[in-house]
Structure formats: C-alpha cells, structure tokens
Amino acid sequence: MSLRNLIIKYLWTILFLLFVLISAVFHFEPGEATFGNFKMFFGEMISLIPLMFILIGLFDVWFPKEKVEKHIGKESGVKGIFWVIILAMLQAGPLYGAFPVAYLLYKKGCSIRNIFIYLGAFSTLKIPMLTFEIGFLGLKFSLLRTGLSLPIFISIGILMDKYLKNKSFEIRNLKQA
C-alpha cells in the first residue's frame, strides 16, 4: 500500500493525533481530556481485538462453508431450517452482503421461509460477530440475545412465507433489477 493511501485511510487518526499533540503543547484541556478517553478505550481493546480476529481466521479455515452449502435446498422442514442457520452462522460481513446469497438460495430452490430465516440468522448469529459480542458484552448477554433472537427470526421467516406465498414474490439479482 502506498504512503498516500495509508494517509487517506488513517486521515482521522492522524488529524486527531495532531490535535492531541498541539493540545499537549498548549495545555488545551479539552484535547487532553479527549485523548485520555481515547487512550483508555484503545488500551482496553487493542490487546483483545487482534486475538478475536485470529480466532475468527482459524475458525474460517477449519469450518469451510462449502461443506454446508451442499445441504441447502435439498432438505426441507426442521432439517432445512437447521442447515440455512448453520450456513448463515459461518458467514461474515454486513447484511446487504447477504442479499446476493439470498438470491442464490432462491435459485437453488430454497423456500421463502428459509430464505428469510437465513437473513435473520445472518444478521444475528454470525460466529465472527458472536466472538466480538462475547468478548465485549459477556457470555450471559450473548447467550440471552441469541436465544431470544432465534425464535423471533424463525417467526419472521414463517410470517414472511405466509404473507408472500401467493403474491408472485421473487428475488431478483441486482443486474436484472
């Protein structure tokens, strides 16, 4: 990565550190107090976050998604729900990254119910995200939130299915849209 790109990427951090430096020279209290906050948060988190990412990276190489993908669309009922949830848990990234995958599931013959269950599980149960949740908010909170989310997004899937079933619902790929 070129120096220029690096500067652009860390522009705010660089500006902030300049501000802190100038504040330190002139004993500008707001600058010093702000840096105090920053130092505290940064110190608490910087040791933890790389560790979490290593855990996520290891998980990614040991539990490949391909093994789960072959079950999708074939299984129905509770088994079908189980496999879309497992597939969703192995993903990472923001929700809009799941939309193209939903299109693929749709093409593969996944039911409307399971597609929306996939979206629900994708947004609330991704393992990389859970790693962060447990690390920062604690195991109790994480277990409680996931335990409550599960029946809620399954219900959303069932409701969406019921509502959209006879309404010529289709998922389009972005290029067609």
Add this chain to the structure above:
Amino acid sequence: MKLLAISAFFALVLSLFLDREKTMVGIKKGLKMFFNILPAFLNILIAVSVFLFLVPNETIVTYLGKGTGTGGILIAALVGSVALIPGFVSYPLAAILLQQGASYSVVAAFVTTLMMVGIITLPLEIKFFGKRAAFIRNTLSFVGAIIIALLIGVVM
C-alpha cells in the same frame, strides 16, 4: 474477556498441533480482517472520545440508563436502524456505552437493530426483494428487536 483469551489460546495451540500450514493461513486471514477494520475502529474510538468529553456521563444515564424504560430502548433502536456501523466496531462501542451507564436492554436494542434493520440500505434491499417484502422484513425485525431488548431488560 478472559474466557475469550483462553479459548483463543487453546484454539491456536490445537490448530498448530493439527495443521501448521492451515493455522498460518487462518492467522493471516484474521490479521488481514483486523487491518481492514482498524481505520474504522480508530475513527469510532475518536468519535466516542470526543462525544464523551462533550456529553457528561449523567446525560447518558438519563437517556439510556436503566431507569429510562421504553424511551431509551426506542432511541437506541432508531439510531441502530439508521446507522451503518460494522459489527466489529459496534460491539466495542456498545461496551463503552455500557461502561458509561447505558442499560443492557438499551445496548441490546442498539446492536439488534443495527444488525437486522437497515434504513440506509433499504433501496438496495428493495432491488432484491421488492418493496413489499423489504418493508415488512424491516418492520418485523424492528418490532422483534424491541421485544428482545425488553426481555433482556427483564433478565439482566
């Protein structure tokens, strides 16, 4: 946090023992993700540091603390629905809010809507699923997030 450090350590040792090469690939993948998210993470920390200097602790407790009930949950859910914050950044942010006096149910409303509801990405969602499905999914998810937050408030 200790639990996580210990499990990361054991996972690493086990993985190294089973397959050295795979382990290296995994570590590289993880570190790559870390450096990808680092600028966004630093920006949020800076924003929060400035914000907490400007807004006193008591204000956060007043609006997002345990005593606020549904009001605080609604504020957090609305902000979470509109904001576009990567998950890897939202959890450190949530931890800071918690430290500053926000309640668990407020934090739950914030992280859940952040994950499930996307107002900014709604146009994109409509392109894939159509208006009707996108609106209903977001509405149901919003209601679901409030239910989750309220129940968490009861237990924690």
